[in-house]
Amino acid sequence: MRFHDTLQKRWREHGTLVCVGLDPEPAKFPAHLRNAPDAVFDFCAAIVDATADLACAFKPQIAHFAALRAEDVLERLIAHIHEHHPDVPVILDAKRGDIGSTAKHYASEAFERYQADAVTLNPYLGRDSIQPFLDHADKGVILLCRTSNPGGADFQALDCGGAPLYLRVAETIARDWNANGNCALVTGATWPEELGEVRARVGDMPLLVPGIGAQGGDVEAVLRHGLTADGTGLMISSSRAILYAGSGEDFATAARAAAQTLRDTINRHRHG
Numbered sequence: 001m002r003f004h005d006t007l008q009k010r011w012r013e014h015g016t017l018v019c020v021g022l023d024p025e026p027a028k029f030p031a032h033l034r035n036a037p038d039a040v041f042d043f044c045a046a047i048v049d050a051t052a053d054l055a056c057a058f059k060p061q062i063a064h065f066a067a068l069r070a071e072d073v074l075e076r077l078i079a080h081i082h083e084h085h086p087d088v089p090v091i092l093d094a095k096r097g098d099i100g101s102t103a104k105h106y107a108s109e110a111f112e113r114y115q116a117d118a119v120t121l122n123p124y125l126g127r128d129s130i131q132p133f134l135d136h137a138d139k140g141v142i143l144l145c146r147t148s149n150p151g152g153a154d155f156q157a158l159d160c161g162g163a164p165l166y167l168r169v170a171e172t173i174a175r176d177w178n179a180n181g182n183c184a185l186v187t188g189a190t191w192p193e194e195l196g197e198v199r200a201r202v203g204d205m206p207l208l209v210p211g212i213g214a215q216g217g218d219v220e221a222v223l224r225h226g227l228t229a230d231g232t233g234l235m236i237s238s239s240r241a242i243l244y245a246g247s248g249e250d251f252a253t254a255a256r257a258a259a260q261t262l263r264d265t266i267n268r269h270r271h272g
């Protein structure tokens with residue numbers, strides 16, 4: 001099934017806009033796992049199994065695995081998600097971007113090696129750098145637009161003919177790059193008004209929204225500015241606040257409780 005259709009199904013049939021981020025940091029693992037031979041897999045798989053019914057997507061961040069020389073673990077983890085939770089799509093957070101001849105290898109990395117359903121990309125190199133991903137019509141192509149970090153405005157807010165660059169990015173992607181209907185945008189929860197400006201320009205295009213939890217974004221403001229008319233349209237992502245909600249042997253139960261609280265908070269505001 002196409003990424004966008006799987007996502008719609010999660011939103012509508014499972015009533016959740018929560019994207020669970022998978023950013024393993026062994027120093028934060030519970031003591032009983034820290035020195036286990038397959039600790040990164042065991043930790044992440046336990047989180048996945050504890051939160052799958054609460055998630056509209058999982059988002060493993062590739063640097064967290066690569067820095068640990070654990071790309072093989074990432075492959076196994078994504079295979080585990082597809083086998084045990086086939087209805088929950090996987091977004092590979094890789095933020096790739098390069099000239100076309102290299103980009104096609106990044107596309108093969110994301111969709112063939114890792115079997116991701118969607119990938120995050122940096123649009124700075126322009127259309128030809130993204131085309132190899134756009135050509136996979138069944139896969140989600142999630143482009144950085146207005147990132148959650150404090151320095152995001154350094155370039156993204158620069159005036160670009162009467163509008164900030166991030167709005168030009170949003171307009172161009174919605175108008176010219178979305179012929180296959182497989183684009184989405186990253187818009188940080190830390191800038192809810194700007195997220196609203198993006199929403200006003202891209203119709204119902206899905207928005208991946210990191211920046212709540214550890215980065216302090218306001219869920220209620222995100223929903224006010226970002227929901228589509230049918231009360232969906234957002235993948236509200238949280239990593240550390242879910243992963244490290246507990247530090248004992250019951251870490252997966254604590255992660256589930258954190259994900260459930262987030263889902264319920266979102267739904268209270270969505271339906272309230």
Ligand SMILES: O=c1ccn([C@@H]2O[C@H](COP(=O)(O)O)[C@@H](O)[C@H]2O)c(=O)[nH]1
Binds near residue numbers: 023061186211241
């Ligand atoms: O603008 C962006 C784009 C990506 N991220 C990624 O999301 C998570 C956020 O983690 P938290 O622990 O929930 O803060 C992380 O993987 C980032 O690389 C982002 O934060 N902002």
